[in-house]
């Protein structure tokens with residue numbers, strides 16, 4: 001990987017990570033260098049990287065210069081051979097440079113690191129033995145040791161011996177320096193924000209050797225490291241032994257690993273950390289550090305560093321110092337912890353989102369404010385906001401909305417383009433009675449049997465496939481629009497295109513028009529097959545002419561409808577028809593993903609005497625295999641056997657393949673959705689829940705539109721078109737009605753006539769209305785008993801009229817929400833007549849006892865005698881003793897006179913009621 005490549009779009013945090021430094025450190029350096037930078041997400045241009053690198057170099061050379069001049073730095077270490085130290089020096093000198101190299105390659109850690117591991121490991125292993133043992137000792141012995149470690153190191157110069165060093169006698173003195181430190185040998189000083197680190201060191205110092213050190217080493221070093229490294233290295237060899245376990249450890253590594261390490265420096269730092277901790281492990285802080293340092297993973301500079309950090313925290317906690325520092329560390333960790341990608345399954349609260357992003361809620365809230373969203377921690381964020389928010393943090397989001405598998409037919413699966421393959425189109429044939437639908441289906445089936453399918457004997461399984469030009473077409477075997485629409489009414493969208501068969505000798509007939517309406521209502525492409533052209537008197541052009549009225553204009557006349565002349569009986573023109581089907585299919589690019597669990601629709605199902613429930617299904621997505629568990633409607637099962645339309649047993653069926661399956665527990669209905677599930681238990685549970693839901697929804701009100709609730713649907717924005725089917729006694733009145741309805745103008749909604757025709761209202765009309773959420777208007781026609789029953793069952797609103805004006809007015813009012821209000825009677829109470837007084841000029845007064853509810857002065861009433869209503873009217877006066885009363889409650893006596901009625905008798909019951917309007 002070239003340096004350049006990696007510099008592309010390099011962000012501060014990435015760069016920092018590559019150096020095992022914190023973003024904050026890099027930001028500080030950048031600011032020092034007057035490079036504009038906002039936060040850890042800021043992009044680092046090549047120039048900035050170079051500046052930082054140069055900075056490191058300078059620091060290094062400064063350090064080297066100091067080192068050379070300052071005699072102090074070299075504590076002499078017993079164990080470290082001179083040669084080593086020399087080596088180490090070199091190494092260190094190199095380090096920064098190499099680091100630089102590294103720096104430029106922030107993304108390359110792995111590769112860069114790779115050499116490192118070995119060296120690291122090597123060194124470590126050696127180290128450990130040398131360093132750690134040695135170190136450990138002194139440490140243990142020396143209580144003070146801890147303190148020093150970190151700080152002393154650089155200064156270690158002062159104290160020469162490991163032993164002494166630890167005591168930090170110096171420490172104190174040195175430390176400060178180091179702390180200040182920056183001053184620290186390397187003069188890197190300034191750079192080091194880590195002087196703070198330096199700070200940490202002391203902590204560490206105090207509390208624990210290793211602990212602080214590593215930190216210091218690792219993190220602080222971060223930026224400074226390079227610098228620090230230089231001197232340190234020097235120390236290293238020497239210090240190796242003496243220097244307390246922790247600190248020294250890395251050194252040796254460095255020494256040994258010298259060469260390789262160089263390159264890796266940054267990681268080296270990390271490793272150093274690791275080593276430190278190890279050293280420590282040997283020493284006091286055993287467990288934690290070991291844990292930390294224990295990870296010898298070669299390339300994990302970064303991780304280690306974390307670990308070190310943690311180690312540091314632990315120590316910090318254990319120790320007395322530096323909560324604040326720990327927090328700093330934590331914060332640093334959090335930054336580094338920012339996930340690359342999160343998975344979102346719906347809206348979440350700010351708190352939850354923050355957690356997912358590994359951020360403080362406050363940080364997220366602040367970010368939201370900058371995005372213009374004021375939110376509290378418990379406020380819900382929708383997916384869009386989460387997407388934006390995550391983007392602000394540079395985090396990628398994958399949205400996974402959980403699927404409600406119970407209503408699997410409504411689940412939309414989005415497949416990637418590359419997962420989709422072209423599937424055969426699914427075709428339905430429709431047309432008027434006797435125009436030749438069945439003959440055409442048979443002709444296609446028998447003449448286009450795929451090669452190799454013996455004898456061409458096909459089995460009726462509700463659909464079949466033919467092949468032409470190596471492409472398949474699936475035909476639904478049940479001709480006629482009723483069956484088609486019945487399926488559609490059940491929510492099944494099975495067909496891709498329709499063939500409308502019109503006999504050339506007969507022309508367009510009522511059911512031709514119906515079929516066209518049904519196909520259009522389903523939004524499907526139409527191909528017109530002009531059949532029976534062999535017959536004398538056949539006039540294909542007349543058919544074309546007639547169909548223009550229904551917006552089916554042939555291409556040669558400037559339209560876009562494909563017409564094919566054929567004779568199903570003589571089997572001519574069939575190929576043309578098939579080719580046209582393929583053409584339409586090609587244009588519409590019907591595709592499906594075969595590599596997922598199967599979904600489809602039940603075309604037919606029955607109970608077979610021998611085989612039990614049998615379902616013919618069309619697989620529409622995925623691939624169905626023998627043995628698959630599935631749900632079909634409210635039934636479930638496991639595919640026991642699968643047979644194709646040629647009667648052959650098959651093991652699997654892909655998209656657009658019709659198959660007959662056995663293995664169901666019950667018989668589903670045509671149009672039921674079908675889906676395979678991972679196991680039978682799940683399929684059973686889903687089927688059970690589906691049937692419960694279905695029972696409940698059947699109890700609930702229908703969702704079909706009626707004129708009574710039309711306005712509500714319009715108000716709720718659920719309806720923009722009022723779908724209407726018009727049937728009239730004669731074509732003339734139908735046309736007149738259509739014309740008038742088209743003129744109705746109500747804002748936000750329009751009348752859409754799905755189908756119209758002369759003749760009685762038929763079951764087919766009801767089916768179309770049910771499938772398309774339409775109302776049916778009958779003008780001077782009525783439905784027969786069967787159709788009426790179908791309409792009741794499907795809850796289709798059928799309006800019967802004899803005067804066009806009334807139809808228009810009713811629909812217009814319904815659209816405007818101006819239909820007369822519906823009144824409902826509400827009985828408020830009963831009173832029994834106990835005495836009757838007749839007073840001249842007043843009339844008959846009924847002395848009553850209120851037996852239930854109350855009697856109100858303004859209520860309406862009916863007088864009931866022996867169960868028969870003898871009068872219905874209004875209460876004239878209502879009195880309690882001599883006073884007028886507004887109402888009298890149950891258990892009280894009252895006097896009542898009725899408006900314009902005096903023939904009240906003892907024992908009569910006065911029922912009071914009020915009329916209330918009911919919201920539509």
Ligand SMILES: Nc1nc2c(ncn2[C@@H]2O[C@H](COP(=O)(O)OP(=O)(O)OP(=O)(O)O)[C@@H](O)[C@H]2O)c(=O)[nH]1
Nearest residue numbers: 433434435436437438439531532535567568569570
């Ligand atoms: N001459 C001639 N007769 C045909 C042709 N196609 C169909 N027929 C005849 O027309 C009659 C009706 O054909 P069917 O295929 O049953 O028509 P259908 O549309 O399926 O009729 P239903 O199932 O009742 O709706 C039969 O007697 C066929 O033999 C054709 O291309 N030419």
